[in-house]
Amino acid sequence: MINLIWAMDENWLIGQDNQLPWHIPADLQYFKQHTHNKNVIMGELTYQSLKAYYKTKPLPFNHIFVANLDQKAYDDATWIPDVVQFLKETKDDLYVIGGKTIYQLSLPYANRLYITYILNRYKGNVYFPTFDLSQFEVIDKRLEPGLIFTVYERRKSL
């Protein structure tokens, strides 16, 4: 099962200079709850951003995969040179945790989407790629002040 998880504002903004454009504790908590001890894949830039956030603490995931076109050795992660091939072959329950490039490449393989809608507009420079959300149906929705937590599942093809 391939899960994508992200937060975006009303303009589908997701990033600002390789960081989140906002600091919203409820969303961070939601992300941590859903990805704690899970197998995750992320792009090199998101990996660098998370390492800066956690400083010397270990990243709180199970197996960490990092997509990077350039070969790189990671202390705590496995290098993935071709994210599409990896997604086609993986049998694991996997969470795709960003960023834009890796979300875009993963969307065709996604079974489930965890989207946090942030009901505001921020400044930034990275937007979630446009895609056809009608291929997915909402299976869960929770409102909090300023936020909507949603879970979508890919519609079964007829």
Ligand SMILES: NC(=O)c1ccc[n+]([C@@H]2O[C@H](COP(=O)([O-])OP(=O)(O)OC[C@H]3O[C@@H](n4cnc5c(N)ncnc54)[C@H](OP(=O)(O)O)[C@@H]3O)[C@@H](O)[C@H]2O)c1
């Ligand atoms: N709001 C959220 O929920 C959220 C979550 C995560 C991240 N973000 C934001 O997203 C932004 C980062 O996104 P990004 O797109 O710039 O970077 P990214 O997705 O984190 O990393 C991209 C990396 O993937 C590599 N790559 C490209 N195609 C590949 C392929 N086919 N197979 C393997 N690796 C491949 C790239 O190599 P090359 O450089 O050689 O092309 C690059 O090293 C940041 O601003 C971050 O804060 C937001």
